[in-house]
Amino acid sequence: METGTHAELFKLLDISAEDAQECAALLATPPDSNVQQALDAMKARLGTYPVESITAVDAPEAAWIEALLRFAPLVHAYHLELGIEPAVSAASLADVGLQLRINRRVHGRFGLDTWGWLTLHMAGNLLRLGRLQFHLVPAGVSASGWVLGVHIPEDGGLSPALVDGSFAEARAFFSRHFPDKPATVATCDSWMLDPYLSEKLPNSNIASFARRFTLDRCTDAPTDAVYFTFRQRGLQDLEKLPRETSLQRVVLERIDDGGTWQLGHGHLAL
Ligand SMILES: CC(C)(COP(=O)(O)OP(=O)(O)OC[C@H]1O[C@@H](n2cnc3c(N)ncnc32)[C@H](O)[C@@H]1OP(=O)(O)O)[C@@H](O)C(=O)NCCC(=O)NCCS
Structure with a gap:
């Protein structure tokens, strides 16, 4: 499949190699009704x-991939309208390519679960x-104002x-553009905030x-x-997984011992 026609889009979304071929195939025909609904x-x-x-929207995974590809340029244009730097917009949208690569590792094939x-x-x-990634959202029913949800790609x-650098950038960026x-608060909901992890690997970047x-x-998030x-x-098949790094061992040993991994929900002042 010819991918050159979509070179600019694939660069924006950091899609390459076999994933670019598969994406080009999805874009080769007009969007069907599933894709249209997703769009x-x-x-x-x-x-x-x-x-x-x-x-x-009850559309199949492939329809979602096609819709995300077709929609991303509109998001890029929206970012630029807000005065957001093209490089920041591209870094944000590049998660599409990253998630396609991760999907290959998880399932051994093209897809986007x-x-x-x-x-x-x-x-x-x-x-x-x-x-880091930052998600600017309303604080929720019990609080007023806005929060930044933090995610770790x-x-x-x-x-x-x-x-430190990422938080400093976020403080300046959001007050300038929004x-x-x-x-004034950032939140994080992640397995990385499970206190068991900081207890077992106190000197790790994750604990810090x-x-x-x-x-x-x-x-609970088993x-x-x-x-x-x-x-x-x-x-x-957990017995087949590697125990090479300290994190791999900690994750598996807790389950071996009958424990359950959790999501920690935390906040910090920006
Ligand atoms: C979060 C992340 C960037 C941390 O990486 P890091 O800075 O290398 O982590 P640490 O320094 O704290 O690692 C401590 C140990 O765990 C290992 N480790 C960290 N992340 C690992 C991973 N994803 N797989 C296997 N081992 C990992 C490190 O190699 C190190 O092992 P060692 O003590 O044997 O040398 C990494 O785990 C990652 O990319 N995770 C996927 C994204 C994610 O989880 N996002 C949050 C979603 S809610």
């Missing part, structure tokens, strides 16, 4: 600061600044210096990241730590 749902949300992914996550980016309010180490939506946040509560450490969905 309509994303269009309705662009610029509206939604908190949740799109769940109301995290398409729902990417529908958040398509509303225009999830931006990558340096090492897979991209090498998470040194404290990189995290002055009417001031966020978690310590920035005040832990509000924890909820499969998250396995997914993010091994890129495996589910808890089957």
